[in-house]
Amino acid sequence: MKELERVRWRCRRGLLELDIVLGRFVEQRYAGMDRGQCEAFDELLDLPDTVLWDLVTGKKEPEHEHLRPVLEWLQSA
Numbered sequence: 110m111k112e113l114e115r116v117r118w119r120c121r122r123g124l125l126e127l128d129i130v131l132g133r134f135v136e137q138r139y140a141g142m143d144r145g146q147c148e149a150f151d152e153l154l155d156l157p158d159t160v161l162w163d164l165v166t167g168k169k170e171p172e173h174e175h176l177r178p179v180l181e182w183l184q185s186a
Contacts, residue, residue, distance in 0.1 A: 113135070113139065113140070116135055116139060116150075116151075116154075117132075117135055119151075119154045120132060120134075120135055120154065122158050122161075123158050124158045124159075124162055126162065127158055127161060127162050127165070130165055130183060130186050131154075131183075131186075133186040134182060134183050134186040137186060138182050138186070142179075145175070146178065146179055149175055149176050149178070149179040150179050152173075152176060153176060153179060153180065153183070164176075164180055164183075165180070165183050165184055166184075167184065
């Protein structure tokens with residue numbers, strides 16, 4: 110439960126669109142993710158808002174391939 114609260118807090122961003130996408134993602138997918146996927150999501154949350162938004166919208170490609178599955182889920186949220 111504390112982990113979910115921590116993730117929800119980290120999903121609060123400066124871009125409203127990003128807030129919406131991240132919030133939906135956490136509600137729909139986070140509970141079913143394995144440890145590696147959760148770590149990849151944390152890594153994405155470490156990125157600046159503009160970089161993360163560019164990844165979510167497909168304007169940029171992830172530098173690390175292990176981020177791609179979580180990023181694809183974010184894109185469908």
